[in-house]
Amino acid sequence: MNLINRLLILFCLSSVLFVSCEKDEVKTIAKDGQSGNLTSSTTNVALTKATLNSKVIEFTHTNSDFGYNAGITYSLQFGLKGTNFTPARETVFENGVTMKSYTGLELNNLLSAMNLSFDEDSDVEVRLKSSISNSIAVYSNVVNIKSKPIPLTSWIYLPGAYQGWDPATADSLVSATGNGIYTGILRFPAKDSEFKITTAKNWNVNFGDGGNGTISPTGGNFKSIAAGTLLITMDMNSNTWTMEAAPTWGMIGDAVPNSNWAVDADMKFVNDGAGNWVLKTVLNPGKFKFRRNHDWGTNLGGSGGILTLAGADIAITEAGTYTVTMNPTALTFSIVKN
Template sequence: EIKTYRAEARFLRALSYWHALDLFRSVPFVTEADAVGAFFPEQISPEDLFAYIETELREAAQDMVPPRQNEYGRADQAAAWTLLAKLYLNAEVYIGQPRYTECIEYCKKVIDAGYTLEPEYEHLFLADNHLSSETIFSVAFDGVNTRTWGGTTFLVHAAVGGNMNPADFGIDGGWGGIRTTSAIVEKFPAVGGGTVLVAPNEGNTASYDRIYVPGAYQGWDPANPNTVLTSPNGDGVYEGYMWFDAGTEFKFTQMPNWDVNWGDNEPDGILDPNGANISVAEAGFYHLVVDLNDLTYSLTPTTWGVIGSATPNGWDSDIDMTWDPNEGALVATLSLTAGEIKFRANDDWALNYGDNGADGILERDGANITIPSAGTYIIKLYLDKPDYTYAIERPAFDKRALFFTDGQTLEINDISEFTEGYAVTKWKNVTRDGLPGSDLTFCDTDFPMFRLADVYLMYAEAVLRGGTGGDLAQALDYVNQVRARAYGDASGHITQDELTLDFILDERARELLWEGHRRTDLIRFGRFSETTYLWPWKGGVPEGRSVPAFRDVYPIPAADLAANPNLVQNPGY
């Protein structure tokens, strides 16, 4: 077993040197070839360090345990292959030479090794994530045996604060520190913890005065609580909307009984006590207004639509909604873009509703309603009685949008305030059965440094960048496998034309959020420095600003420079 242990040790050393290459480029270099004892290590060039890591990994892999055959937490051949794929994917950054063909070669080795995507994305980041068949190499943590204030203990605790319940994360308290900016949130098509972006809100409906509308359409039942009109102002004027089939007859009652009821004998819009049934000639969605002060009523047919910048028609014309009797609402399923909408009657602005408080309660001539991003939405309009309300749902959504928004603002104006910026709920010290880890302070959650979804995305990127040995159809399939897990079905699939490098960068942001890849990705894509690609607080200012290219690498720490006269600081520092 000594040969295997030695190969694993060489892998771990190569992994550390890869981190050093990625972060600093030129670093002090020591191997077993150096004499034993104290000396000042020489600084190795990025090119030589790259070559060393490459050789070490290729050689070590030959003596390592085959993929998925080692005990959990120890590296095997697939771990070495994944690290080689990462080295080659970033070679153009590290040494100025593209090595995308080699990246594809080693991605294929890993993909063919039998790993499978974890069916439930969230299970990858729980206290029992050692059960996952997706993980290629993990940094193992244990709340009893490997206690540390870093690692996943930091990732779990530091992300909890504000209105978040620490018990939901399997910990004894949050540190109220890290959260994300709106630039990451906007990468996801829907945020809010589920398919419902806006839920119906009955508001004060239950407290309003009401009258009842029994009729043939509901069995002539004056006690039916769902067929009423309400008076929000308590002034004797009642209103609401109802769907009536052609020829429907009805009356109004003061209470949920027939003691006091009104009809219309003429009919002339004037209510008559115990009068004749009121009827509608044509089917439709009618706006009913009853004024008991002068015993009058109106019955106006309406058609409703969605209008706004988020719709295909923009603000020029409505997209009609249809009545759904099972839902008791007007419904439309629409393909929308990021923008705004309102509800409008009869293709005219005389009667329209918006939402002033973004609280699900509609107001006449109210504020535009925000659609956060492109996608398919189910819009429901509930106009049976005031308070009028609505719902916006995504039939399928990206389940990787693991954000806590209650009490949090989207934008960050003060970085010291935890409640500014959405919190990320990805990492938890809870098992897939909902049980807390072995300790409430120190977490059991392992850190999956390498996993299959990352390899799928690396393969696709290397193919798009011109590497040989792979193909676009296979790349698209791998990307869509990742997205099928995220959406739960094929609704998140993309087409060949949509598979671009820009898409890959965004998809890596969604899939690998808070797994330590983003900086390296942005540098590889030329979006980290000297670019118009900005995000809030980039460069230390709220609106974001470009930074000089020397920021692509970190400075050699001052303590190292003082201790070793052979070291030269990175340019710009």
Template sequence: MQSIGLTDAKIKNKGMKIRHYIGMILTLFVVFQSCKKDETQARLASDDAIKPATLTLDKTAVTLSKDNASDTVLHLTLVQPDFGFQAAVTNVLQIGLKGDNFKTVKEVVIPNGRTSLGFTGNELNGYLLSLGVPTGTVSDFDVRLKSSINTKIAAVFSALASLKASPYASTSYLYAIGAYEDWVEANAESLISPTSDGIYTGIINFPEGKLTFKLTPERNWSNSYGETEPGKLVYNGGQDIKAPRTGNLELQVNTNTNTISYKDHSWGIIGSATPKGWDADTDMKYDNANQVWKLTVSLTAGEIKFRKNHDWGTNFGGANGTLEAGGANITVASAGTYDIVVDFNANTYTLTKK
């Protein structure tokens, strides 16, 4: 009986030791994990561990003109930032008016992994005009890099670089390559920015089931704008952009804010000479490059008028090639196939029998 008691005591003693050792191991593990966590938080919170990107421009003054529009006029190099740990970094070039503290800013995303980038005269001219500076006059700009890894950690900025340049007046374009024209680059409609200020407009007819497209600075796929969500654009990324509905839509694209919006904008002919009579419009197609409306259509002898958005609120009549708001019906003397061209900027029209 005594030996059994000693054995029980030994077992009990060993059990206590084992529990003690397990407790020590668990304590050390918790302390180690806490230290790791505290170390990570300290490194994230420490400004000493973060090194902003270094930006270098190869020029401090640039001469811009239509003669060097296609030449590389400015080249930048950068040393990637260091956030104190490995992470994918997004670098954005920011251009602002000197001393304005980037209240008005043009942002250009640097492709991932790139440490150098060149800008053509046309690209740089468009960026500077988007800031609202005058043409033909030298203006001063501040340039820096904004680097970020996610929305939870504050972005860091490089030291400022200075740039002087005199932008020139120009017209720039975006091209909408899409399903409405069977994705043929050469047939893409153009959106126009008359002053290269980053705001482009154009009118496109979207047939049923052919609403998707992308926007490109040239009629090729070297660079393009896609869509991250309805109305929100991203450069060299995103999905196909999708128009909200069929028919003639006026698109406005703002590459300063990377947004796109739509509104109805159609013109058609209506009248006794048209295929649908006075009951409905026969829609015309907008020629963005020449800013005129066109239609080839079979007409009978009779009368026509031009009507906006299928409504009598805005309509034009006229005579002898001159349009007049709300004017008299236009006479079609004889039946035939006609090419119709209407210029609402000049208030003129032509009816050419084929």
């Protein structure tokens, strides 16, 4: 009898443990998710330069439910109506935050990145994506908004002695947000190199130096403070300007004619807001690197279009004329044979 009792007790215990394990395992399986609801503060956003720094729209969501206390990642997806969010522009909510607002500038940048028309409103769909993994996600109701981006980037031009006083071919300064403050990096051959500002690639409207750091429509010629690469800022709102030394980038190596790892071929900064330096040059079979300020203290090398500090020499296998572009901020480069 004792043996039978012991066997019964062991059987009961094993049954309890089996059921307990089953219950524990069920707790880790998510049920089909139920998405939260998405609302917006408005459905029609008229963007202007006056609203760039103001909140123009706000999205709010309720929480989604996956059947247990999951770590849910919430994000907003934007897509052009009719594309089924392919592709989708996505913005992740901060942890624990259920509202996301956009300033005029932020929304304008997003709509511009979607390549929407500047000329007429587009129908944009917005939805909430709730995910607990890369493969498990649910989507909310779709909110429809109408809006169009506005072109913000604007330029002024600097014809001067450094390029033959020709507005049509003059270097430019850029205002990335069209706020009237223009910046750019130019290279001057000598100190006191003279130039002026034009608002277009002609002499119809031009400005000069009003003295004491001011800009005047009747002013004389501006003058560079030194030879070399200079950062220029022109504030057309306050009619003031500044000029200061700026870093320069060049190419050095046996692939660069007349360099031989001793002399840099200076690159030109492109004043379009992207931060690129460009040089169109003949290159020979060999290698080269990028250097800042003609000094090995900061040099960049690499491969596959990716740069690293003090990275590997970049190889050229075939002689020819190339356009070389590099971005020291993004640490990228390209070499295109012309």
